[in-house]
Amino acid sequence: MFKNTITLIAGTTIAKVMALIAIPLIARIYGPEIVGQYSLFVAVIAVLTPIATLRYNVGIVLPKSDIYAYQLTLLSLIFCLTFSILLTVVVYVITVNSLLPGSYSFIHDYLMYIPVFVMLSGVLETLESLVSRFVGFKKISLSRIQQSAISNAAKISFGILFKPTLISLLISHLAMVVVGVNKLRVGLEWRKILGCFKRKRLILIAKKYSDFPCLRLPSRLLLVLATNLPLIFFGYYYTPNETGQLGLALMCVALPISLIGNSVSQVYYTEIAKINNRDTVKIKKLTIAVLKKLSIVGLIPTIILFLSGKDIIRLTLGEEWVVAGVYVEYLSIMLYFQFISSPLVNVFNVVGTQYDFLKINIVRTMFIVLVFSLSVLMKLTSFQCILAYSTILSFHYVLTTLRVVRTLN
Structure with missing residues (x-):
C-alpha cells in the first residue's frame, strides 16, 4: 500500500x-x-x-x-x-x-x-x-x-x-x-x-x-461547490478581469501548498488505516504529531505569501496581475488553516461516518454563501469580499480541526 x-x-x-x-x-x-x-x-x-x-x-x-x-x-x-x-x-x-x-x-x-x-x-x-x-x-x-x-x-x-x-x-x-x-x-x-x-x-x-448517490454525492457536491463558488460568484457579481485575477490567485496559492498537503494526507490516511479503529489513543497520538508538524511547516510559506504576495506576483507574472497578488496575500491566511485541517479529516474515514463529512461540507457551504450574500448586501469591493471569505473559512477550518480532536477524545 x-x-x-x-x-x-x-x-x-x-x-x-x-x-x-x-x-x-x-x-x-x-x-x-x-x-x-x-x-x-x-x-x-x-x-x-x-x-x-x-x-x-x-x-x-x-x-x-x-x-x-x-x-x-x-x-x-x-x-x-x-x-x-x-x-x-x-x-x-x-x-x-x-x-x-x-x-x-x-x-x-x-x-x-x-x-x-x-x-x-x-x-x-x-x-x-x-x-x-x-x-x-x-x-x-x-x-x-x-x-x-x-x-x-x-x-x-x-x-x-x-x-x-x-x-x-x-x-x-x-x-x-x-x-x-x-x-x-x-x-x-x-x-x-x-x-x-x-x-x-x-x-x-x-x-x-445506494449510499454513494445518497450520502457521498451530496457530500462531494457540496465540497466541489464550496471550492468553486468563489469563481462562480465573482463571474456573476464582479468584472471578468477580477474573476481572472481570483482564478490565478487561487491557482498560485493552492498548487504549492497542495503539493505537500495532498501527499501528507494520503500517507497519514494510509498510516491510521493500519491502526485498529478502536485504538483511538494511538490514532490521536499520531494525529496530534501530524497537526504540530503541519502547523510548523505551513507557517513559513504563509508568512512569505502574506507579506510579499503582491511583489512575488508582480515579479513573476507582470504588472497586470498585481490584483491577484493582493488576493494571494488575503487567501494565504485561509490556506494555512486549510493546509492543517484537510489531512486530518481522514480520521472520519476510520472512526467516523459519511455523515461527518456531509455535516462539515454543509457548514462550509453555508459559511461561503453567507459571505457572498453579505458582500452583495453591503456592496463590498472584491478585496473586502476576499478578505471576508478568507477570514470566515479560516474560522471554519479551525472548527473542523477541533472537531477531529474531539472525535478522537
Whole structure:
C-alpha cells in the first residue's frame, strides 16, 4: 500500500509542478479576462461532474467480487452518458432562450461543449477507480503526468502560434481529458466488463451501493461547490478581469501548498488505516504529531505569501496581475488553516461516518454563501469580499480541526 501511495504522490506532484511552472507563461499570454472566463468554465464542469457518475465510481475499489466492480463501472458509465444527454437538452433550452445572466454572456457560444466535458470527466474518474483496482497506481500516475504536460504545452503553443482566446484554453483542456481517458482505457478487460450488462443485476447493484448517490454525492457536491463558488460568484457579481485575477490567485496559492498537503494526507490516511479503529489513543497520538508538524511547516510559506504576495506576483507574472497578488496575500491566511485541517479529516474515514463529512461540507457551504450574500448586501469591493471569505473559512477550518480532536477524545 505504501509503495502505491508513493507512486501516486510522485505522479501527482510532477503533474502539479508542471502546472506551476507553466502559470507565468499562460498568465502573460492570455491575460486576466480570458483566464477568468476559462476558470469559470472549468468551475462549472467541476461542479457538474460528480452528478454524472452519482459517485458509483468511488465504490469500484471496494467489492471483493470483480463482477460487482465491473457492474459498478457500467453503472457509472451509463449514468455519465445519460446525464450528458439530459444536460445537452438543458443547455439547448438555455441557449435558445438566452437564459444566461448578462455577466455570463461570454460563455453562451461555448455552452454546448459543457455536456461533452462533463461526460469525459466522469468517464476519466470512473477509469481511474477501475485502473487503481486492477492495474495499480503507476498507470494513473503516468496518465496524470501526460495530461499535465500535454495540457500546459497546448495552452502555451496555441497562445503563441494563434490568437490567445478562450477556445484555445478549452481545446487544451479537452486534450488533457481525452489523453487521460485513452491512456487508462488500454489494457482493461472490456469484454468482461460489457459481459456484466444485465439490467436486473445492475438495478440490484445500484440499490446495494445506494449510499454513494445518497450520502457521498451530496457530500462531494457540496465540497466541489464550496471550492468553486468563489469563481462562480465573482463571474456573476464582479468584472471578468477580477474573476481572472481570483482564478490565478487561487491557482498560485493552492498548487504549492497542495503539493505537500495532498501527499501528507494520503500517507497519514494510509498510516491510521493500519491502526485498529478502536485504538483511538494511538490514532490521536499520531494525529496530534501530524497537526504540530503541519502547523510548523505551513507557517513559513504563509508568512512569505502574506507579506510579499503582491511583489512575488508582480515579479513573476507582470504588472497586470498585481490584483491577484493582493488576493494571494488575503487567501494565504485561509490556506494555512486549510493546509492543517484537510489531512486530518481522514480520521472520519476510520472512526467516523459519511455523515461527518456531509455535516462539515454543509457548514462550509453555508459559511461561503453567507459571505457572498453579505458582500452583495453591503456592496463590498472584491478585496473586502476576499478578505471576508478568507477570514470566515479560516474560522471554519479551525472548527473542523477541533472537531477531529474531539472525535478522537
